[in-house]
Every structure is written in structure tokens, then in C-alpha cells.
Amino acid sequence: MSIILQSTYRIRTAYIFVLIFIFALPSFGQKKAKLIYPKGTITTSDVLPQVLKAEVIGIQDGDTIELKFVFTGKKAGHRKDMPLRIRFLHVNSPERGKPYYKVAKQFTSDLCFRKVVQIRHEGNFDRYGRLLGELVLPDGKVLNKELVKKGYAVHFKKYSSSAEYSNLEIQARNKKIGIWSLEQVNLGKL
Secondary structure (H helix, E strand, O other): OHHHHHHHHHHHHHHHHHHHHHHHHHHOOOOOOOOOOOOOOOEEEOOOOOOEEEEEEEEEEOOEEEEEEEEOOHHHHHHOOEEEEEEEOOEEOOOOOOOOHHHHHHHHHHHHOOOEEEEEEEEEEOOOOOEEEEEEOOOOOEHHHHHHHOOOOEEOOOOOOOHHHHHHHHHHHHHOOHHHHOOOOOOOOO
8 A cells, every 4th residue: 555655656746846847947048037017118228318317116225226217238238128227426325234224225215216317327337237327306406415415325435536425425424414423334345
């Protein structure tokens, strides 16, 4: 009797493995899933408009957002055919797990999520396929500057020599607001 049960168990197990193999096989070899949007709801282009306006559909952290705009140009790298990510120029906000990470991310979300914004850019991308730019809010304020003013980001001197951003950081540090209220500022990997 136990030989019959063992045989039945082996047949069922083999059958399950065959089904898994058949259904999983088509997914092997695919690099990434293409996002499917209802026709006309997302702009797709292989050229970046000089004046880029789009809705913010994702907040990665305090200094990186995602737009309802798919860029198919070569400069997008591995993010080609995916919603365009914007890395804010001149600033660096705390990384995940660091103090003020959640505050900076929430601040960015509160000001721009699900809003149509304008991105000022020069067409430059970082190594992760993110467009580098300044985010102009519907009220005309620049989110990058607002983050530094509130002490939720620092002037990213490694990649920016802007005197304006440097002065905004000095003002926030003197007021001891945001990250400057901490004894020691450590934003994580820079």
C-alpha cells in the first residue's frame, strides 16, 4: 500500500513541476515588464521637451520623483520605456534609515504628488537613468530650494557650485532647523 502512495505522490509532484515550468518559462529571459497604461493617459517620447511638464506619480525619496512621462531615448539607459525619474539638482536629502529621511520624503510628496509640475533641465542623466533637474511647483516655487530652506536636504557641493543653494544651506544651518537641529549630520552614502 505504501508503494502505491509513494508512486502517486511522485506523479503529483512531477505534474506540479511540469505545470510550474510551462507557466514560468515565458517569463525567463524578459528583462523588465512593460507598463501598460490606457491609451492617451501617459506621454511617451524619445525626445525630451525643452519645457517638460508632467504629473508626479511616484516619490522615491526626498530628492527623487517619478513622472507620468515615458522617455524612450538612449540616455535613459536601463530606465528606457519606463516612467521618467527626476533626480533633483543641487541637493541631497537623507538616505533610507537616516534621520529626516521620512520627513524629507513626506515633504516632497505633500508638495508635488499627483500635481502637474515643470522640470527645468539641460538634458543630463545620471548613471541610474534619472534626468537631473529642478522641479518647479504649480505655485512657481522650486522644490529643490524649498528642501534646503527647511533643512530637509543639503547643498550637494560634490555636484553643484551654486552660491544660491550654498546660502540657503547656511541659513538653515544657522537657524538649526531640520537636519541641522541634530548634533551631527550624516546623510548616508554620498
